[in-house]
Amino acid sequence: MAESPQFILPPIHDNPDAWGPSPTVLPTQFKDIPYAPFSKSDKIGRIVDWNAESAQSNLGTNAHQRGFRANRGSTREAYGAGQGGTFAYFHDEDEASFNLVGGGTGPNRGGAGGLMGSNRGARGRGSNLRGTTARGRGMGGRFDRGGAGRRGGQWSRGGGSWKGDWGDRNSRIRESTVVIGQDWQVLEEIEFSRLAKLRLEVDIDAAEDISTHGFLYEYDRAYDRINTKNPQPLQILDRSRYHPTASEDPIIQELAAQNKAHVFTTDSVLSLLMCATRSVYPWDIVITKEGGKLFLDKREGGPFDFLSVNENAADPPAESDKPDSPNTPSALSLEATFINQNFALQVVKEDSKTAYQFKNPNPFYGPDETEPCASAGLRYRRFDLSLSEDEEMMLIIRTEVDAVLRGPNTGNAKEQGAPDEESFITIRTLNEFDSNSQGSGGAPNWRTKLDTQRVAEAERLCRADQCELIQRMGNRAYGDRPGLQS
Numbered sequence: 001m002a003e004s005p006q007f008i009l010p011p012i013h014d015n016p017d018a019w020g021p022s023p024t025v026l027p028t029q030f031k032d033i034p035y036a037p038f039s040k041s042d043k044i045g046r047i048v049d050w051n052a053e054s055a056q057s058n059l060g061t062n063a064h065q066r067g068f069r070a071n072r073g074s075t076r077e078a079y080g081a082g083q084g085g086t087f088a089y090f091h092d093e094d095e096a097s098f099n100l101v102g103g104g105t106g107p108n109r110g111g112a113g114g115l116m117g118s119n120r121g122a123r124g125r126g127s128n129l130r131g132t133t134a135r136g137r138g139m140g141g142r143f144d145r146g147g148a149g150r151r152g153g154q155w156s157r158g159g160g161s162w163k164g165d166w167g168d169r170n171s172r173i174r175e176s177t178v179v180i181g182q183d184w185q186v187l188e189e190i191e192f193s194r195l196a197k198l199r200l201e202v203d204i205d206a207a208e209d210i211s212t213h214g215f216l217y218e219y220d221r222a223y224d225r226i227n228t229k230n231p232q233p234l235q236i237l238d239r240s241r242y243h244p245t246a247s248e249d250p251i252i253q254e255l256a257a258q259n260k261a262h263v264f265t266t267d268s269v270l271s272l273l274m275c276a277t278r279s280v281y282p283w284d285i286v287i288t289k290e291g292g293k294l295f296l297d298k299r300e301g302g303p304f305d306f307l308s309v310n311e312n313a314a315d316p317p318a319e320s321d322k323p324d325s326p327n328t329p330s331a332l333s334l335e336a337t338f339i340n341q342n343f344a345l346q347v348v349k350e351d352s353k354t355a356y357q358f359k360n361p362n363p364f365y366g367p368d369e370t371e372p373c374a375s376a377g378l379r380y381r382r383f384d385l386s387l388s389e390d391e392e393m394m395l396i397i398r399t400e401v402d403a404v405l406r407g408p409n410t411g412n413a414k415e416q417g418a419p420d421e422e423s424f425i426t427i428r429t430l431n432e433f434d435s436n437s438q439g440s441g442g443a444p445n446w447r448t449k450l451d452t453q454r455v456a457e458a459e460r461l462c463r464a465d466q467c468e469l470i471q472r473m474g475n476r477a478y479g480d481r482p483g484l485q486s
Helices: 052-067 115-124 129-134 140-141 190-198 221-225 250-257 267-274 329-347 454-464 466-478
Strands: 206-217 264-268 283-288 293-298 376-382 394-401 403-406 422-427 482-486
Touching: 129 454, 206 250, 250 264, 250 293, 264 267, 267 283, 267 293, 267 394, 267 466, 376 466, 394 422, 454 466
Parallel strands: 264 293, 264 394, 422 482
Antiparallel strands: 206 376, 283 293, 376 394, 403 422
């Protein structure tokens, strides 16, 4: 006779003093970590309230009819909205294990932005778009996370009473992208006021090209004639383009091994570092010191792989409770990055016979790639930052260009064998979104104003996107590019 199955009761860890598992049975890495985001100021109310939206919409009307202000606590904060940086990045592992020895897998590569190429971003092509969708939550540190700003009140013309809409405040607490540990020691703290006064005169014209790689397609001048009456739809193209960080760049590793400089970085990292006083969204960089050399790196999946929209506006875009809202900072950033990548591919003539060839091929494009390589030129330029002859300080920057511009009076490219009528340009776009939505900064409809009021539109964009535009101008200066096509 077969034995009947037996049921063995597993051990039960009872916790008679509190709700939930006992702290003694939790793994050490989860000790003192809450089981869900919360703060002491959170109020536990109903699990669900189907009338909350209608009650909120009627609050201002009823208060105005009764002639008194809305109660400050009438709209309660959602449970968990007051969370801190519990699940933000925390420096736990030792990042001092940096090694210049090559080998192993190739660097993380950023695709050009097509839908197919974007999907491959999930496998490691850093700045692809569909891959970034999964990262949308991780890059939230750069955007609004809710907090304590205020939209203020307004006078009611009818009753002359003050409507203090405190319950519908526009919260703007932006947390740091790295959780600062209590045991960290402050070595130096530089205020923005001090940082804005720092000046270092560098002769950019004296910079030298240490190494050049890649190729450039010619820019199609037909796109200069586009206006609101003659638009061109944006095309989605699958091309391979790569944006590895400095320490993962094999060319920079080789130059560091040859002691060509003391500091190594990329143009995007250096531009944002120099625009720190203009930036609003939080960001951070990784600085590694190895053998007396400094490497300024971007963090994987961080804000350097994305563009911001209306970052410096008086009322920048805010996160919405609606998950499918297209006008949140994260959604606008993904859209702007997608548009910028595909537009740069669309406006060039993909003809290998007329392409400008640099001295060396693209170091990131391997023979096993199935998609064509995007138009991209990599110039590793060395700048002299020495303050005196006794203290030599050399900086090598990897600068990137998007296309070559041919024609009369376009400047000198200063490249080997480049004729006088050729110059390198960077192609960038500015994103338009609903002018009636929150965060647009009172912008008029581009389709009605762009052709007739270009100067006014440019002035408004310079105010709303100061940080983004200054970064682009910085990239242009480092790469010695006389043209900036937008």
